[in-house]
Amino acid sequence: MRQFNLKVLLILSLGHMTTDIYQGALPAILPFLKERLSLSYTTAGIIMMASSFTSSIVQPLFGFFSDRKEKPALLPMGSLFAAVGFSLLAFAPNYAIVLFLVVVSGLGIASFHPEGFKTAYFFTGRRMATGMSIFTVGGNLGFALGPIIALSVITHLGFSYLPLILFPAVIFLSVLGLNWKFISIPKAREKGPQEKDSGGVKRLPAPLVILIGTVIMRSWIHAGLMTYIPFYYIDHLKGDPVFVGKLISAFLMGGVVGTIAGSPLADRWGHKNYLVISLLLTSVLLPVIFFVNGAALFATLAVLGMVLISTFTVTIVMAQQILPRNLGIASGLMVGFAIGTGGVGVTILGIVADNFGVPTAIKSIALLPVLGLLLSLSLRYPAAAGEKNGAAGK
Numbered sequence: 007m008r009q010f011n012l013k014v015l016l017i018l019s020l021g022h023m024t025t026d027i028y029q030g031a032l033p034a035i036l037p038f039l040k041e042r043l044s045l046s047y048t049t050a051g052i053i054m055m056a057s058s059f060t061s062s063i064v065q066p067l068f069g070f071f072s073d074r075k076e077k078p079a080l081l082p083m084g085s086l087f088a089a090v091g092f093s094l095l096a097f098a099p100n101y102a103i104v105l106f107l108v109v110v111s112g113l114g115i116a117s118f119h120p121e122g123f124k125t126a127y128f129f130t131g132r133r134m135a136t137g138m139s140i141f142t143v144g145g146n147l148g149f150a151l152g153p154i155i156a157l158s159v160i161t162h163l164g165f166s167y168l169p170l171i172l173f174p175a176v177i178f179l180s181v182l183g184l185n186w187k188f189i190s191i192p193k194a195r196e197k198g199p200q201e202k203d204s205g206g207v208k209r210l211p212a213p214l215v216i217l218i219g220t221v222i223m224r225s226w227i228h229a230g231l232m233t234y235i236p237f238y239y240i241d242h243l244k245g246d247p248v249f250v251g252k253l254i255s256a257f258l259m260g261g262v263v264g265t266i267a268g269s270p271l272a273d274r275w276g277h278k279n280y281l282v283i284s285l286l287l288t289s290v291l292l293p294v295i296f297f298v299n300g301a302a303l304f305a306t307l308a309v310l311g312m313v314l315i316s317t318f319t320v321t322i323v324m325a326q327q328i329l330p331r332n333l334g335i336a337s338g339l340m341v342g343f344a345i346g347t348g349g350v351g352v353t354i355l356g357i358v359a360d361n362f363g364v365p366t367a368i369k370s371i372a373l374l375p376v377l378g379l380l381l382s383l384s385l386r387y388p389a390a391a392g393e394k395n396g397a398a399g400k
Contacts, residue, residue, distance in 0.1 A: 010131030017185050024178040033254075035168075036053065036054070039098075047364075048353070048356045053108055058229070059112070060108070060113050068117050070335055082182055084121075084122075092108075120338040124337060136269050147262050153254040153255055154251040156171060157251035161248050225351070226350075226371070227288065230367075231371060237367075238364050253307060257307040268319075277320050288310065291310045292371065321340055
């Protein structure tokens with residue numbers, strides 16, 4: 007029987023934070039790569055698309071192999087490759103090498119997540135969304151810290167000092183090594199009859215397809231804001247890069263708060279209801295960022311991040327409830343394929359920016375939460391066992 011284990015969840019959360027620091031930092035350093043290599047907005051968008059494809063879209067493949075047999079070695083190896091690939095971007099002499107290093111880092115990220123989410127599942131007990139949020143919040147925190155760490159290093163020391171960002175990975179690998187026996191306890195990985203792997207998914211259920219579509223819209227909003235806030239304030243308005251890093255971090259730190267506070271509410275109100283409410287509020291809040299400045303801008307971005315990103319854990323739990331016998335594939339589809347298509351959205355926004363300007367590209371993002379809201383309303387997701395168990399575990 008699965009039991010809640012805070013120590014293991016915190017260690018896994020540390021790894022999640024470390025790995026996502028490098029994923030979160032990439033959009034923030036794109037303006038510097040663009041300037042160093044004289045790239046267009048479209049080619050810069052292709053960097054993000056390459057990152058998204060390798061770090062996210064291929065995650066269901068890693069999830070498939072994880073479902074066949076647990077591969078805990080992917081946890082340290084994934085984090086290491088993510089760190090090394092990103093850090094070496096400081097020495098990339100041309101566009102081809104940049105793409106290669108982004109792919110290396112991306113594959114590290116992709117290999118960590120399905121195994122990480124599957125491992126975390128077996129230590130969440132009956133409070134699934136609440137327990138999973140502990141693991142998930144590490145990733146949110148990593149995304150939030152990545153931009154400000156990378157931009158602080160670049161601004162104060164120079165782009166060539168980017169490899170200093172390797173230190174979080176060193177810390178995680180040390181902690182993981184000291185606690186490895188807790189992560190790989192066989193009894194913690196035992197599955198009940200309802201959790202046995204089926205060996206594959208022949209056809210995606212319609213609710214899962216709609217859920218993927220909803221998460222794609224959320225991903226395009228998330229990736230679009232992270233990518234085009236730097237372009238808008240650094241390239242278009244000629245603003246301070248550190249200020250821009252703080253804006254992105256405010257947005258992502260809001261997501262950290264939302265993940266912690268939102269998951270218990272989702273367990274109480276129902277997963278679908280919470281998803282609908284989140285997208286409705288996002289549709290209202292997103293246009294506000296174009297009309298405020300200063301402290302009001304920071305506050306709006308923080309609340310927007312809190313509302314939007316808070317559904318990250320909820321949609322993963324929903325997918326796991328829809329595919330209870332394929333936890334790795336369910337996690338890979340949510341965290342990988344659905345979220346990874348954000349890079350496709352960023353590339354489309356790059357084409358818009360090249361032809362109509364950065365302001366038009368960033369403002370067009372405001373249409374996406376409305377589409378996501380319409381999809382979420384059509385989702386058939388009755389109160390599932392996970393929601394009932396979550397309520398029972400309070």
